[in-house]
Amino acid sequence: MSIAQSIQVSEVSGVTFLDIDNAFATARVSLFGGHILSYIPKQDGQERLWLSPHAVLSGEKPIRGGIPVCWPWFSDDHGREKGQLPAHGYLRSQVWKIQHSEDTDSGTLLVLRPTFTRGNGFEYDCNVSLTIEVAETLTVTLKTTNSGLVPFTFNTALHSYFQVDDIQHVTLTGIEGEYKDKLENWAVKTTPQPYKISGETDRIHQHATPEVVISEKDLARTRVVSSGHDSMVIWNPWLGAASIADMDAFGYKHMVCVETACTDGVTLAPQDSHSLVQTIC
Structure with missing residues (x-):
């Protein structure tokens, strides 16, 4: 192909990397x-994504930063005891294959597929693809199709880490209503404004x-546009970064996760599909 x-x-330490450079962007x-x-x-030449300087890029463990793919569950919501199955599923720790790539008038189109989708904790027949459009914006589409004979339910997320200069000067706009606070035993709280x-x-x-919109010192830095989701997850480990092996102790100052997610469960009937889409501007 x-x-x-x-x-x-290119290949480094047994891992294959794709470097994209077109008229509109690099990725x-x-x-x-x-x-x-x-x-x-x-x-504008501004990096949108944050990648930990200590990220493991040898395929030994999931990569810290960028846009990890969470599937077929989010966090440890897999129905078993915590630690029995990998957090955020198993697609982010396997090798994907290039199904298609092409240059278009608007940029570069790339379609990837995981090596397998049926695994411990999710034994259903389905097809998953990740479509990446590198253009004036970055559009990522994670599509799941039920190719089997019975319905199934799954959770998923694009666990995006965004680059900022200083988290203490960051404001998020567009999020309203209530949220569940994992740090306080899932207490339901009202979204702060600002x-x-x-x-x-x-x-x-x-x-x-x-x-x-992720703004810094009142200037818009990054827009995150989502569809096919039921939740937005906001995460920053703050001082807890010091206990994360593949993250600098002060790395929390330069990132914020704004994750397009399905945490309530998506149920697909046979032959039905679901697309989770995140566009980064």
């Missing part, structure tokens, strides 16, 4: 995990917010 001219393929993708590591629009991060944060906003 031929690879689009805008894509350069980097790891086939381990189907994981987007970088996206820089040429219009929405700032001032400590460890792990919140599930269970409504389909269509757009979140």
